[in-house]
Structure formats: structure tokens, C-alpha cells
Amino acid sequence: MKRVRIPFAYAMCLLLVGLLLAAIPAADPGYQVGDTARDFKLKNVDGKMVSMADYKDAKGFIVTFTCNTCPYSVAYEDRLIELHNKFAPKGYPLIAINPNDSKASPKDSFADMQKRAKEKKFPFPYLQDETQDITRAYGASRTPHIYVVQKQQDGTYKVAYIGAVDDNSREPDKVQKKYAEEAIEALVAGKNISQPNTKAIGCTIKWREA
Amino acid sequence: MIKLRHLAFAFALSVAAALPTLAQDVKVIKYEDLEKLRQLPHDTLYVVNFWATWCGPCIKELHYFEAANRQYKNQPVKVILVSMDAVQDLEKRVNTFAKKRKLQSELLLLDEPDGNTFIDKVDPKWTGAIPATILFNNKRNTYYFLEGEMKQEQLQQLIQEYKPKP
Numbered sequence: 256m257k258r259v260r261i262p263f264a265y266a267m268c269l270l271l272v273g274l275l276l277a278a279i280p281a282a283d284p285g286y287q288v289g290d291t292a293r294d295f296k297l298k299n300v301d302g303k304m305v306s307m308a309d310y311k312d313a314k315g316f317i318v319t320f321t322c323n324t325c326p327y328s329v330a331y332e333d334r335l336i337e338l339h340n341k342f343a344p345k346g347y348p349l350i351a352i353n354p355n356d357s358k359a360s361p362k363d364s365f366a367d368m369q370k371r372a373k374e375k376k377f378p379f380p381y382l383q384d385e386t387q388d389i390t391r392a393y394g395a396s397r398t399p400h401i402y403v404v405q406k407q408q409d410g411t412y413k414v415a416y417i418g419a420v421d422d423n424s425r426e427p428d429k430v431q432k433k434y435a436e437e438a439i440e441a442l443v444a445g446k447n448i449s450q451p452n453t454k455a456i457g458c459t460i461k462w463r464e465a
Numbered sequence: 466m467i468k469l470r471h472l473a474f475a476f477a478l479s480v481a482a483a484l485p486t487l488a489q490d491v492k493v494i495k496y497e498d499l500e501k502l503r504q505l506p507h508d509t510l511y512v513v514n515f516w517a518t519w520c521g522p523c524i525k526e527l528h529y530f531e532a533a534n535r536q537y538k539n540q541p542v543k544v545i546l547v548s549m550d551a552v553q554d555l556e557k558r559v560n561t562f563a564k565k566r567k568l569q570s571e572l573l574l575l576d577e578p579d580g581n582t583f584i585d586k587v588d589p590k591w592t593g594a595i596p597a598t599i600l601f602n603n604k605r606n607t608y609y610f611l612e613g614e615m616k617q618e619q620l621q622q623l624i625q626e627y628k629p630k631p
Contacts (some may be wrong), residue, residue, distance in 0.1 A: 397594035
């Protein structure tokens with residue numbers, strides 16, 4: 256009896272170790288273009304919870320990680336409003352998510368978000384990712400950081416574009432490449448996105464101290 | 466290739482010559498200059514930190530780099546601070562900041578508004594968030610990249626580990 260049980264216990268141990276190793280996230284970089292993005296349920300500045308699933312008629316979303324405190328984010332506020340106003344009628348509304356921990360970055364508190372949304376009259380929701388779980392799942396690493404997702408027939412959301420708004424944060428009138436806009440235009444037209452990944456300088460995410 | 470090396474060498478010489486007098490002036494460069502710096506063949510550990518005057522975490526760690534610059538002054542370790550501020554802010558913000566803080570490390574400002582054209586070339590692992598830091602010694606084929614905040618002990622350890630040893 257014992258002879259049978261020892262290898263069995265050994266095998267179980269190995270299996271357990273394997274499972275534990277598999278459970279350790281190996282520095283998960285988050286979503287890549289083509290991945291399925293998870294939905295979320297986060298508190299908007301109006302106090303209501305917002306999910307992508309709430310938008311029955313949307314074809315996709317411009318999920319934008321942005322905040323109050325990063326000068327790059329601030330420089331892009333008006334352009335985010337323009338993006339939303341241009342593409343919400345075409346089925347791609349913008350959803351802004353503030354990824355920063357309000358202890359690490361006090362001016363990103365919920366009250367400060369409410370204030371900023373009011374000042375700028377954001378036409379889109381501005382959500383707080385209090386646990387930072389969504390930020391981590393998406394793999395956002397800076398602000399602003401855009402994820403354009405497209406709703407699939409089965410109701411899932413496929414990541415179509417990850418990256419920058421455009422090629423010039425400092426001078427809007429000198430912008431030559433509207434990276435995000437071109438990507439969404441292509442999606443709307445059913446064409447391939449020529450540059451589905453772009454990068455820009457931005458602020459780090461302010462993570463909660465462990 | 467040979468031409469590039471000559472250029473790199475000339476660049477290094479000019480940087481070295483300019484150092485004692487221009488330590489607090491910010492030199493505006495384009496990506497190709499950064500690339501030349503990155504290719505410098507000397508047996509020197511280059512510590513290149515990407516920062517900006519508007520970046521809180523960058524400012525916080527800046528004095529670690531300044532301290533390292535002082536500490537390793539007589540050793541083949543070279544600290545270079547590359548500002549990502551817009552070139553329009555050179556006088557009003559960057560030079561003012563550099564003077565106020567009496568920055569002694571070599572100061573460059575990378576005048577490239579479109580991050581998408583160079584971030585991947587610096588390192589594909591870089592997502593574009595700053596601060597970011599690279600350490601390299603091309604003679605010894607050493608290279609290290611970090612996106613995010615650097616702790617002082619961490620910087621000290623890295624320099625100790627990578628600086629050329631006789």
C-alpha cells in the first residue's frame with residue numbers, strides 16, 4: 256500500500272508546485288493588440304458605476320488611462336474631448352480611467368477628479384480605478400495611455416489599438432500624425448489599422464504602496 | 466560604420482571638452498545624437514537618466530544621480546541627464562531648474578516631440594513613461610534598462626556592479 260502512496264503523494268506535490276508556479280503572474284505586461292479586454296465596473300465622477308456593457312449600441316470604446324496630475328494628460332484633455340465628440344456618434348465613445356492611487360498622488364483623489372471633470376466639462380465618464388486592478392489587467396504603464404477596443408459578435412472586446420493620442424503633446428497645432436484617430440477611423444471603415452501600436456512619453460502610473 | 470565611429474568619437478571629445486565649463490548648460494540634441502552617445506566605444510559606464518522638470522518622481526530621484534556624478538567624478542563613470550521637456554521650455558523651465566538646483570551632471574535635452582519615433586529604438590521594453598534609466602559600457606558589452614523610479618541604493622549597486630574594474 257505504502258509503495259503506491261508515496262509516488263502518488265510525490266506526484267501530487269509536483270502538481271501542486273506546478274500549479275503554484277503557474278499562478279504566479281510572471282510580470283504580466285497586460286494586453287497586446289488582438290487580446291480580449293475585460294469589462295470593468297468603476298465609479299464615475301457622477302457617483303454611478305460604469306461598465307462597457309452599459310453601452311448597448313457601442314461598437315467599441317476608446318479606453319483612456321489618464322489623470323489630473325500628469326502634464327501630458329492635462330495637455331491632452333481637449334484632444335480627448337475632441338476624440339470623444341468625433342467618434343461617440345460613430346459608435347466609439349471614450350471612457351477615461353484614472354489609474355493613480357490617491358494616496359500616492361493626492362491630487363488624483365475622487366473629489367479632485369470630480370472637480371476637474373466639471374471644470375473641463377468632460378463629455379465622457381471619468382472613472383476611478385481604486386484597486387488599480389483594471390490598470391494592471393490592461394497593462395497601462397503611463398498617462399495618457401489609450402486602448403481602443405472593438406466589440407465582437409460574441410460581446411467580448413478585442414484590443415485593436417494601444418498607444419498614444421498623436422505625435423506632439425506640447426503643440427496641438429503642429430500635430431502631423433493623429434495615431435489614435437487614424438486607428439479608430441480605420442476600425443470604423445472596416446480597414447486594417449496601419450499602426451496598431453505607438454508610444455509616447457508620459458507619466459508613470461502612481462501605484463499604491465505595498 | 467567607420468565614419469559613424471569617427472563621429473561618435475568626435476562627439477565624445479566635444480562632450481568631454483565642454484564638460485567643465487558647460488556643466489550647467491543644457492545642450493539640445495536630436496535622436497541621432499543620443500544614438501551616437503549610446504554607441505560610444507569607451508571603457509566607461511554611462512548612466513543616462515531620462516527625466517523632465519514636470520515629472521515629480523524624476524525630480525525626486527535626480528539628486529541620486531547628481532550624488533553619483535560627484536562620487537564617481539574621478540572614475541570612468543559618466544552621468545548624463547536627458548530632459549524630455551519640450552525645447553520651447555528650455556530657457557524658462559529647464560535652464561532655470563538646472564541653475565536653481567546647480568546641476569553638475571551633463572545635461573541634454575532631447576528635442577523629439579514624437580516619442581513614437583525613438584522610444585523603441587532606445588529600448589523596446591520602454592513604454593515611454595519617465596523616469597527611465599539606461600546604464601551601458603559598450604567596451605564591456607554591459608547594458609541595463611529600468612523604467613520607473615530608481616532607488617538610491619539600487620543606483621549605487623548598479624554602478625558598483627557595472628563600473629569598469631581595473
